[in-house]
Structures are given as C-alpha cells and as structure tokens.
Amino acid sequence: MREYYSYKLQMREKYTPSVLNTGRLLQQYVIDMYIKIETQRLDYYKNRQELIRREQLQGIMDSVVAGHCQGSRVGQRVILPASFIGGPRDMRRRYVDAMALVQKFGKPDLFITMTCNPSWPEIKQHMLPTDEAHNRPDLLARIFHAKLDLLKEELFRKEIFGPVAAYTYVVEFQKRGLPHAHFLIILKAGSKLYSTESYDNIVSAEIPDKMPNRHLFNMVRKHMIHGPCGKQNPDNVCMQGSQKKKCKNNYPKPFADTTFHGENTYPTYRRRKDGKKIIVRGHELDNRWVVPYNGYLLAKFDCHINVEICSTVKAVKYIYKYIYKGHDRIRFRVNSDASDRPDSNIQPSAIDEIREFQSARWVCAVEATWRIFRFQLSEIHPSVIHLQLHLENCQAMNFTPDQDLRDVVRNRHAKRTMLTEFFYMNSVDKLAQHLKCTYKEFPEHFVWYPGKKKWEPRKQKHSIGRIVAASIGEGERYFLRLLLTHVRAPTSFDDLKTINGKYISTFRDAAILRGYFESDTSQEQCLEEASSYQMPYILRRLFATLLAEQAKHFSIEHS
Structure with missing residues (x-):
C-alpha cells in the first residue's frame, strides 16, 4: 500500500499527477492515506498478538511437566513492540542507544x-x-x-x-x-x-x-x-x-x-x-x-x-x-458516571498501547508524506547492538497456539540466543578466545545473524554493544548483568559462578565474591551508569533499592 501511494505522489518530467495541484486538499489526502497505512501496520501487530505468544523456556518446560502441552494455555501478550517505528517503545530504545554512545565516546x-x-x-x-x-x-x-x-x-x-x-x-x-x-x-x-x-x-x-x-x-x-x-x-x-x-x-x-x-x-x-x-x-x-x-x-x-x-x-x-521525546499528542479519557459509584461492577479498561498510540495523535501533511516516502526519522552511528540478557533456560520463546510444547522444548535451534552463543564462541572460537571480550565488547568484533542464530567475525562497519537494562530489584538477572559487564570470555552460566575452581550457587554471591558489588565503588558505578540515561525519579528509586540491598547484606553478614 505504501509503495502505491508513494508512486501516486511522484513528480514526472512530462506528467504531473493532478492530485499534486489540488492545494489544501492534497494535505488532507496525504494525511488520510498515511493514517490508513499506519492503521494497517498497527492492525498487523494487534492481530499477530492473538496468534503468537511469548514465554520463557523454563515456563514452557514447567507447563509440559504440568501436562499443559498446547500453546494456547500459556504465554504473555506484548502490546506495541519496539519494532514499530515511531512508537513509544521504539523512541525509548533509540534514546537508550544514544546514551550508550555517551558511555562509549563521552x-x-x-x-x-x-x-x-x-x-x-x-x-x-x-x-x-x-x-x-x-x-x-x-x-x-x-x-x-x-x-x-x-x-x-x-x-x-x-x-x-x-x-x-x-x-x-x-x-x-x-x-x-x-x-x-x-x-x-x-x-x-x-x-x-x-x-x-x-x-x-x-x-x-x-x-x-x-x-x-x-x-x-x-x-x-x-x-x-x-x-x-x-x-x-x-x-x-x-x-x-x-x-x-x-x-x-x-x-x-x-x-x-x-x-x-x-x-x-x-x-x-x-x-x-x-x-x-x-x-x-x-x-x-x-x-x-x-x-x-x-x-x-x-x-x-x-x-x-x-x-x-x-x-x-x-x-x-x-x-x-x-x-527523542516522540510525537505531539493529547491524552484524555471520558468515563461514565456509573464507573464512579462504589456499587458499580464496571471494570477499569485494560491498558492498550496500540489504542493509546492512535488516540489524539497530531499528524501534519509533511510528516505523512515523509513516512509515505519512507525517509528515515532518525539515524545513529555507530550502530548499537542490543544484547539479550536472561538467566539459564529463561530465554523468550515464540510459539503458536496449536504447537506442541514438547517440540518447542526439543528445538535446540530455537533455544539459541546472543548470550548462549556468546558463551559458545568463547568455548570453541580461537579469535574470541584471543580477544577475551566482555559481553558488551563482543559486537565490536563479531556480528550476529538472527536467521542463523550465530556470531561470525565482523568484516566491516563499527558497532558497539548495549546489554539490555536490569533493575537491582530483579535479583539474579541484575547480578548476571553485573558479571557479564566485568568477566572476560566466560564460557557458560556456570563459568560465571566459578571462582578459583569453586562453584558458587548464585550470581549474587559470585558477584560479591568477585568484588563487583560490595566494593567501595560498586554502588557508585551502578548509580553512575544509570545517571547517564535515567530520569531523576528512577534514580531515586534505584538509590533506595541499593540502600535496602546493602542493609540486607550487612544484616546477613552480622547475624
């Protein structure tokens, strides 16, 4: 559809489409056509969510053990993903990518x-x-x-x-x-x-x-x-x-x-x-x-x-x-009087990111034309590679409602992620073993192919890596990120937990024993990294969480 309207808006040497000479009517035309194109894309995401579910591998395995082998019985829904260009998640991702450049280059x-x-x-x-x-x-x-x-x-x-x-x-x-x-x-x-x-x-x-x-x-x-x-x-x-x-x-x-x-x-x-x-x-x-x-x-x-x-x-x-503030919008809601009464059985409406994105959106004619012609809204150089972060057997899996979950669990190719293949490359690849990179440094020397689900040596173009964020409130996932930020060339999840030949049961304890958390500067480094891209209210919450975590660690040591 987009290509068709882009064709209709082309100026030609011997012929100019009459629609281009209709004055203000052209503004209305391009806005209507772009809204139609964007609505079609949003409908794709809305309809796709009814067919595709996402669940952690461990959750699928638990479902199989419990006897739930149909994909329609488990999963979580994603509303408007970052793959939708111009959406709130996309703008947030681009902002964090830009801040990754600041962390790397100043x-x-x-x-x-x-x-x-x-x-x-x-x-x-x-x-x-x-x-x-x-x-x-x-x-x-x-x-x-x-x-x-x-x-x-x-x-x-x-x-x-x-x-x-x-x-x-x-x-x-x-x-x-x-x-x-x-x-x-x-x-x-x-x-x-x-x-x-x-x-x-x-x-x-x-x-x-x-x-x-x-x-x-x-x-x-x-x-x-x-x-x-x-x-x-x-x-x-x-x-x-x-x-x-x-x-x-x-x-x-x-x-x-x-x-x-x-x-x-x-x-x-x-x-x-x-x-x-x-x-x-x-x-x-x-x-x-x-x-x-x-x-x-x-x-x-x-x-x-x-x-x-x-x-x-x-x-x-x-x-x-x-x-990266995103589009101009007006947010409003009209509630019925019945919803305000204590005896009302009306449930509050669920959060619908697609509907919120479409509501009260301000679109001008030039923006509509820009999007129809598919011109870039933003660019970043060098490119930033988003590195997946998950605990062992907790990677996200895609499956359809009619799929047998036992087949999903047995599919070894589907289990591969950037992180698991990072471990694999450090185990078998001579270049990776020679470079001894951290997880964040790895994309500077290797390129990830999503179709093959494998890393291969980078031949051209400079890129940097960014490990997706993890809050300290997430526990083990946060400490896994902390270890991946510092430990060079780990070969497995267990390797991250092994210190001087001794296996440590949790990532938290491993990070503490390696000196990444209880050192004098670890909390400062955590706040320093967060302060480069987070807003003040999130920093205050992080500071309070760090205080609580430190107090918890102190009480355990002195009990």
Whole structure:
C-alpha cells in the first residue's frame, strides 16, 4: 500500500499527477492515506498478538511437566513492540542507544538544529505561480531530505568541524508543518572543543559586517534573529507565564565582550556592544537577539540552522531526552458516571498501547508524506547492538497456539540466543578466545545473524554493544548483568559462578565474591551508569533499592 501511494505522489518530467495541484486538499489526502497505512501496520501487530505468544523456556518446560502441552494455555501478550517505528517503545530504545554512545565516546560536543525553509529556490521552481509551499508537502519533504543529506556530507564526510566519533539525529515536524532535524555530534579526541577560542571559530552570536559579508548578513537577518519579544512584542509565542513577562529562551541575551564557559550549561557566547543594529519586523535589534550560528553552514543552506556547543552541559541526558521525546499528542479519557459509584461492577479498561498510540495523535501533511516516502526519522552511528540478557533456560520463546510444547522444548535451534552463543564462541572460537571480550565488547568484533542464530567475525562497519537494562530489584538477572559487564570470555552460566575452581550457587554471591558489588565503588558505578540515561525519579528509586540491598547484606553478614 505504501509503495502505491508513494508512486501516486511522484513528480514526472512530462506528467504531473493532478492530485499534486489540488492545494489544501492534497494535505488532507496525504494525511488520510498515511493514517490508513499506519492503521494497517498497527492492525498487523494487534492481530499477530492473538496468534503468537511469548514465554520463557523454563515456563514452557514447567507447563509440559504440568501436562499443559498446547500453546494456547500459556504465554504473555506484548502490546506495541519496539519494532514499530515511531512508537513509544521504539523512541525509548533509540534514546537508550544514544546514551550508550555517551558511555562509549563521552559527551556530545555540538548540538545542531536545521529547519526547512519553505522559500528555498528548489521548492519555488517546482511550484505553480498560484501554489503555496504548505500546500505541497511532497516538495517540502523531498527538498528537506536532500538538504539533510548535504548537511550530513558536510559534517561527516568533509568533516568541517573535525573527525566525528559518533553522532545521532532525529527528524521532527512542527505543528505548522515544517520539518526540522536535531543533530548531536561527538568529535574525536583530537578535535574536541575545550577553549573559548575554539568556540568562537565554530559559533557566532553577532551580526556580521554588512559590506564584506552581504550574503551572510542577509542570512542572519532573515533566519537567525529571535523575536523580537519582551517589551517590544509581549504577545510573541516565546513569552511564558500568566503575565507573559519572560521569554522562555531568555532573550535578549546579555552583552559579553568574550565567550566564556557556562556553569554546567551552554557557553555564554561573545555578544559585543559594538553598535551594530539590524531592522527585523519593524524593530531595531542588536547582538543580544542573535541566535548562535555557524557562518559557513548558514550561508550554504539558507535556512534557520542553530549551532550550539554542548560539551559543557552536565545533564546531557536531557538533551537526548528532548530529541527523542516522540510525537505531539493529547491524552484524555471520558468515563461514565456509573464507573464512579462504589456499587458499580464496571471494570477499569485494560491498558492498550496500540489504542493509546492512535488516540489524539497530531499528524501534519509533511510528516505523512515523509513516512509515505519512507525517509528515515532518525539515524545513529555507530550502530548499537542490543544484547539479550536472561538467566539459564529463561530465554523468550515464540510459539503458536496449536504447537506442541514438547517440540518447542526439543528445538535446540530455537533455544539459541546472543548470550548462549556468546558463551559458545568463547568455548570453541580461537579469535574470541584471543580477544577475551566482555559481553558488551563482543559486537565490536563479531556480528550476529538472527536467521542463523550465530556470531561470525565482523568484516566491516563499527558497532558497539548495549546489554539490555536490569533493575537491582530483579535479583539474579541484575547480578548476571553485573558479571557479564566485568568477566572476560566466560564460557557458560556456570563459568560465571566459578571462582578459583569453586562453584558458587548464585550470581549474587559470585558477584560479591568477585568484588563487583560490595566494593567501595560498586554502588557508585551502578548509580553512575544509570545517571547517564535515567530520569531523576528512577534514580531515586534505584538509590533506595541499593540502600535496602546493602542493609540486607550487612544484616546477613552480622547475624
């Protein structure tokens, strides 16, 4: 279906489909068609859940012992999986993947936001004289996608800011329909931005001289002046509070003779009081109103392109959380009066992630066209491999309701997982034995083939691994993750529990005896890792759990 509508929206040299010249009706058309495509995909997941069940292998074996051999008798239902692009689970997974880059390569150095310019010549030249840009979402999507590729070429192939170690970007859509992209870039060690002089070489927050840089001057005036707001325009959209007395972006900024480091925030850029003024929307403005930009990128792309130094921002997870916040939505519920009465027999409605995702969703025409053309919503480099984590015989298994569970248990190929094959490779593969990798390091040297369910030596492309999260409240699974993070080249679950030839009965005791949990820094390391991507309320819960676990361990030792 998607391919059909993508075909219908193509511009051709000798023939342009009439639907592209229908004005605002085209916006309604592409939104309706995209909703139809997305509904079909969601229906697939909804109907698939009635056929496919997931259960741990140990649970299947317990069911067989109990005499329940039909797949319809056991299993758990999954609502909207992370494989659905753009869903809440998918956005959460991408956020944690991006934070894995921070753990591997350090904090991001540059935060770049590029917004589509509906007046680009490439858009205007393909429109009829009576057309308006917002009525041609196909053109906006295509041209912005092409400009995005050009920006990626400048940043990652030409390396205008220096060699890049890792990056991620996300494409979003404003309510007025214009797409924009957020880039977070981590530079390699030799190109890191440490001094204020290096900041000034990349970012400017001043009005350029008009005579030698007329083009750049016009671009700054056109795209990079904020507002105005405040006393000059109290009704501007950026004004917040009931009295609308303060700009949420803190404009106008204060004058500054030099750039200096921020206190756990963005730098304060140089904005000299040099007398330069610029007329924008009938107001005379100075350097205090300039949005930070890079002169080369602004002059080349002729659009709003904000460049910020973010290496001094302490809480980088909030930046990543911002770009992976997901779609605009409104959440509401209408309850009947009967459900509020004490004697009511009406049960509360079950949580339905698919229905919640569809409800009150905001979709603009450009986003609909972007998705119909199957352009990427995000990209991350290097890629992050999600490493499965499960206890012995507790891996998830797929089976159908009419399947004999004895056949499921006997299927050795179905039992293979990334973790079990990681153990196997350390037992038999000479390269793996030579490298002596931890589980997280293994994907940097080997690639996982899901069809074959096996690891093979990596020939190209750099990837990093991320072990899926486990809370300390999960007990043995958490301590298994702790051991896999530190122990090199283990060959089995039992090998992780064996210390100096002595077999330890639990992963918890093995981790404690190896010094991974009761050492002076183990709790700090746990909190340090979690603080890089978790939100404060989860960190507080983790801290309380660590205190309770430590008190429990202390009471056992001294009983």
